[in-house]
Amino acid sequence: MKCFGFKNSNIYVFGKGIEKTSLCIENGKIKKIGNNIKDNAFIELDEKYIVLPGFVDKHTHGANSADFMNPSKEKIKLILSAISKEGTTSCLATTMTQSIDNINLSLQTIASYIEEKPLGVEILGVHLEGPFISPKHAGAQPIKYIIPCDIKTFEELNKEARNHIKQVTLAVEEDGLELVKYLKAKGIVVSLGHTDCTYEEAIEAVNEGATSISHMFNAMRGLHHRNAGTVGAGLLSDELKCELICDLIHVSKPVVQLLYENKGKDGICLITDAMEAKWMPDGDYQLGGQKVIVKNGVARLEDGTLAGSTLKMNEAIHNFMQATGVSLLDAVDLATINPARCLHIEDKKGSIEVGKDADFVIVDKDLNVYMTICRGEIVYSKL
C-alpha cells in the first residue's frame, strides 16, 4: 500500500533532530518536509512514535529459513519480508565462501532479483564475503573453498553478478594488494575481514583504498601490545569504518565501549551478519553448507564456532545504546547514514532529507518497530 506522507508527527529530520512536522512522498521519494501539509491521506502518528530513516544492513546472509547462498526468488522474498519487520529497508545480499560454481549461482539469482526492481526491501547489491579470505580466520566460512585474492577470478564473479558486487571482504595478506587497487578503481568497497593482516599490512591496504573492516574484532588478527594487528589498524585509522555485530555475544559490552571511544559516531556501521535462523525458533540450521545449532538465539557450528547471528537491526541499535549510553539518534545514525556513506549512496539513502528515497521505520523510544516503508510503499505495519 502506498504511503503519501506524515503530518503532525515526530520525524527525525537529518541535521535537526526530532521535529513535530509533516512530510510528503512522491514517486517513492521525499518531496517536501514542512509544517503546512494538511492532506487527509497523510498518516498522523501518536506522540509515542518516531519516524526514522530505514535501516541499511550491509552484511546479512539470511533470515526466516532462507539464505542468500541458496537463493531462489521465493527465498529472497522470505528474507526481505522478515527483515522489514526489524526496520531494515535496504541491504547488501551477502555471500559465503563456497565453490566458485555455487557462488556464481547465488550471484546470478541475486542479480536477476535486483534487475526486476521489485517493491519492498531493496537489495542494494552484493557483499562478497569470501572466497578471498584467510584460512587462519575462517570463522564459519568453510576452509576448503578459500582461495588467495585474484583479480581474474573476481572479474568472473562480478560478471556473473552483472556488476552488482558493491563490497568485498578480503584478506589483503593473501596476495590482495592488487585486488584492493582494482576494486578501489571500480568504486567497490574494500573491507578487511577474515584476515591475519598485520597493522602495517592493513595500513598499506588503506593507502591503496580499503575503507572498511568487516565485523570488527571477529575473525581477524587481534591486538597485541607489540603487534597492533588488524584490530589496531581498525581502531586507529580514520579511513576504516568498522562494521559491528552488536548482539553483545560476538563482542562484549566493554569492547563495544572501547570501539565507540576510538571511532566516534562516524566510524561504526551496525550490521547483523544474520543467518537463516533469524526470525525462526531455536533448532538445527545451516550456513555455507555446514550444520549450525541455534540455542537461545546463538548460532554455532558443531565445534562451537560462532556462525553468524540471529540479531535484528532494531535490537543492534538498542544494544549499542545500552552499551555506550549514546542517544537514540546517534545510535540510529550508525545503522543509517554511516552505512549509506560507506557504500557511497548517501545521496539517496540513510537519512530523512528532501530528494532521498522514502525509506522509513516507525518506532517507539525502545526501538520497537511498528511500520516499515520502502520507497513510499508500506511493507510492514502493525499500527
Ligand code: FE
Ligand atoms: Fe564473516
